[in-house]
Amino acid sequence: MATVSLEQVNKVYPNGFHAVHDLSLDIADGEFMVLVGPSGCGKTTALRMVAGLEDISSGTLKIGTRTVNDVTPKDRDIAMVFQNYALYPHMTVAENIGFALKLRKMPKTDIEARVKETAEILGLTEWLNRKPGQLSGGQRQRVAMGRAIVREPSVFLMDEPLSNLDAKLRVQMRAEVSRIQRRINVSTIYVTHDQIEAMTMGDRVAVMRAGLLQQCDNPQVLYDHPDNLFVAAFIGSPAMNLYEASVTEGAAAVRVGSQQIDLPASVTTAHSGLAAFAGKRIVLGLRPEHLPASGDARPGPTLTGDVDLVEALGSELMVHFTIDAKRVQAEGAHDPDAEDVAAAGEGVARVDPRAPVKAGERFTFAIDADGMQFFDPETGLAIW
Amino acid sequence: MRTRKRTGWRRIVNGVNIAGLISVLFIALPLYWMTIGSFETPANLASSPPQWFPVPGTTANYSTAFSQYHFWIFFRNSLIVTIIATALVLALGTLAGYALGRTPMRGKFSLLVVLLMISVFPEIAIIAPLYLLMREIGWLNSYQALILPYTAFNLPFAIWILRNYFLGIPKEMEETGRIDGAGPLRTMWSIVLPQALPGLFTAGIFCFTACWTEFLMALTFNAQTNFQTIPVGIATFGTQDITPFPTIFAASVVAVIPIGILVFIFRKFVISGLTSGAVKG
Ligand SMILES: Nc1ncnc2c1ncn2[C@@H]1O[C@H](COP(=O)(O)OP(=O)(O)OP(=O)(O)O)[C@@H](O)[C@H]1O
Numbered sequence: 001m002a003t004v005s006l007e008q009v010n011k012v013y014p015n016g017f018h019a020v021h022d023l024s025l026d027i028a029d030g031e032f033m034v035l036v037g038p039s040g041c042g043k044t045t046a047l048r049m050v051a052g053l054e055d056i057s058s059g060t061l062k063i064g065t066r067t068v069n070d071v072t073p074k075d076r077d078i079a080m081v082f083q084n085y086a087l088y089p090h091m092t093v094a095e096n097i098g099f100a101l102k103l104r105k106m107p108k109t110d111i112e113a114r115v116k117e118t119a120e121i122l123g124l125t126e127w128l129n130r131k132p133g134q135l136s137g138g139q140r141q142r143v144a145m146g147r148a149i150v151r152e153p154s155v156f157l158m159d160e161p162l163s164n165l166d167a168k169l170r171v172q173m174r175a176e177v178s179r180i181q182r183r184i185n186v187s188t189i190y191v192t193h194d195q196i197e198a199m200t201m202g203d204r205v206a207v208m209r210a211g212l213l214q215q216c217d218n219p220q221v222l223y224d225h226p227d228n229l230f231v232a233a234f235i236g237s238p239a240m241n242l243y244e245a246s247v248t249e250g251a252a253a254v255r256v257g258s259q260q261i262d263l264p265a266s267v268t269t270a271h272s273g274l275a276a277f278a279g280k281r282i283v284l285g286l287r288p289e290h291l292p293a294s295g296d297a298r299p300g301p302t303l304t305g306d307v308d309l310v311e312a313l314g315s316e317l318m319v320h321f322t323i324d325a326k327r328v329q330a331e332g333a334h335d336p337d338a339e340d341v342a343a344a345g346e347g348v349a350r351v352d353p354r355a356p357v358k359a360g361e362r363f364t365f366a367i368d369a370d371g372m373q374f375f376d377p378e379t380g381l382a383i384w
Numbered sequence: 385m386r387t388r389k390r391t392g393w394r395r396i397v398n399g400v401n402i403a404g405l406i407s408v409l410f411i412a413l414p415l416y417w418m419t420i421g422s423f424e425t426p427a428n429l430a431s432s433p434p435q436w437f438p439v440p441g442t443t444a445n446y447s448t449a450f451s452q453y454h455f456w457i458f459f460r461n462s463l464i465v466t467i468i469a470t471a472l473v474l475a476l477g478t479l480a481g482y483a484l485g486r487t488p489m490r491g492k493f494s495l496l497v498v499l500l501m502i503s504v505f506p507e508i509a510i511i512a513p514l515y516l517l518m519r520e521i522g523w524l525n526s527y528q529a530l531i532l533p534y535t536a537f538n539l540p541f542a543i544w545i546l547r548n549y550f551l552g553i554p555k556e557m558e559e560t561g562r563i564d565g566a567g568p569l570r571t572m573w574s575i576v577l578p579q580a581l582p583g584l585f586t587a588g589i590f591c592f593t594a595c596w597t598e599f600l601m602a603l604t605f606n607a608q609t610n611f612q613t614i615p616v617g618i619a620t621f622g623t624q625d626i627t628p629f630p631t632i633f634a635a636s637v638v639a640v641i642p643i644g645i646l647v648f649i650f651r652k653f654v655i656s657g658l659t660s661g662a663v664k665g
């Protein structure tokens with residue numbers, strides 16, 4: 001077990017492409033750290049630098065107290081699980097799991113014992129004599145995990161280990177991987193482009209974009225207090241509704257399209273930075289659950305929109321609506337794999353299933369004012 | 385395509401089966417002719433119409449080939465030259481193919497094209513200068529006079545086949561090995577080569593066959609009986625007046641056997657080798 005720390009780590013590929021910029025991260029002992037971001041943002045590159053499979057162009061990488069920039073992969077005491085598992089097809093499951101131990105010249109009986117123990121943790125005992133070609137996707141995934149945990153490394157590195165599985169199995173393995181990680185309590189860096197995976201598995205989540213770290217914190221903080229537009233748009237499903245808006249003179253209200261939303265004192269206190277934006281343009285962010293139903297009855301700010309589509313999910317209604325303000329897209333934040341929930345309208349609200357909302361009518365949503373987020377349209381930074 | 389259910393004789397006698405049968409006959413008949421020819425006595429040979437099966441037949445042609453015509457010397461020479469050349473081709477081809485498949489290298493593509501061009505280069509175009517060279521360095525009538533050119537001529541094709549195999553092995557497998565503590569040689573031996581076995585067999589059999597049957601260089605460089613290989617040796621059977629066909633056939637049958645055995649043992653690998661090399665690219 002060990003901590004991992006990256007200080008101002010950069011990667012410039014030989015072709016001149018700057019894939020990772022000044023990445024600084026500290027992974028605590030036993031922590032499950034998730035690196036998440038859209039495709040091509042440099043997650044794999046960062047992970048491979050920790051593994052020693054790519055040179056570090058500049059910066060310092062420490063595992064424990066040791067600087068390992070120039071240490072070979074095998075001497076870093078890490079284990080890595082690749083997206084395609086990279087199991088050796090000509091070896092049985094037992095041989096695959098035991099290969100690293102064999103390289104260490106561990107006695108045969110010890111190897112067998114360790115392999116057996118690992119197989120039990122992963123539920124692979126029955127399959128030990130099979131070749132990888134005769135296993136299902138989920139079983140292969142577990143063999144890949146087994147190959148990593150049998151070595152008892154001080155750090156686990158996993159690059160999208162679940163992305164080859166179908167949706168249902170993925171959910172199941174998500175829990176399984178978390179369980180195993182907690183059980184053996186090894187510091188882990190886990191790469192994924194799936195924000196749900198990141199939110200559900202990570203002790204902390206580091207969001208990257210175009211080689212730059214955007215924010216690193218525990219999942220709830222990322223969700224409640226995104227540092228910038230990108231994180232706000234990337235985390236959460238359905239995504240946060242983001243609108244071009246402006247702050248009124250005196251900063252007591254914001255104007256969205258033709259509507260004016262009065263800000264309660266709690267909001268202006270919490271976001272005291274808004275005062276500086278009086279009379280200026282901002283971006284207003286509202287998560288779907290912060291737009292509950294039937295504002296008419298309740299005091300406080302409201303938002304009225306034309307309802308395009310109502311999806312009944314049983315426990316709640318997903319209401320797609322349009323207002324006369326321009327929606328803001330955070331570049332690259334849209335997950336191409338996720339269902340395009342925003343496509344039906346320009347905003348989504350998550351309301352009580354008994355709310356009298358119908359497609360084709362106007363509807364007034366209450367605004368849960370404490371959930372409102374404000375961003376500087378120039379820098380994308382959150383306004384507090 | 386809709387498949388009709390065929391009934392009765394149509395199930396057996398149809399276009400596809402007939403075409404298949406004709407192709408098989410086309411390939412197999414000469415082999416058959418050679419094999420039965422090797423058992424014929426002068427009486428069988430003279431009979432008209434020719435016999436489909438030599439009765440009574442004889443095995444004397446085989447002993448003649450070995451006793452009168454030094455066939456075992458040719459056989460030994462062929463084995464030595466072919467096995468060493470094939471081993472060299474596989475060893476060098478593996479290293480070069482791996483380097484060309486994996487390492488970043490400038491001008492890699494041009495190099496591959498040049499290799500491909502060399503592998504289709506006609507032997508006859510360089511045989512004369514090569515002969516002069518061999519004479520100059522005193523290599524005429526030696527094993528190395530054949531081993532070296534055979535290696536050179538067969539290497540490009542082997543490199544291509546093996547490179548394609550190495551490309552088909554995910555890089556992550558070697559990287560896992562590196563993390564687990566396997567050095568380059570260990571990685572090659574335990575991880576890469578076992579997966580490239582079909583490629584090795586394919587390249588090996590192609591090379592073996594090419595060396596085993598090569599005629600022009602063998603004839604030109606090694607004129608002495610002591611260093612002649614099978615194809616050249618068989619061609620010198622007989623005298624000006626007699627061409628001892630049954631003996632030639634007998635020697636040819638023996639010559640074909642090693643290739644037959646090789647292909648039979650490794651048939652599964654060769655077939656998968658030919659197809660998967662083509663698909664993975
Ligand atoms: N060997 C290389 N040489 C040059 N550029 C590279 C190399 N490998 C990756 N890149 C570039 O670096 C960037 C980051 O790549 P990386 O593989 O780290 O992305 P990623 O975040 O893992 O994406 P994904 O989710 O698609 O796996 C990409 O734009 C990629 O094109």
Ligand SMILES: [Mg+2]
Nearest residue numbers: 043044045159
């Ligand atoms: Mg990646």
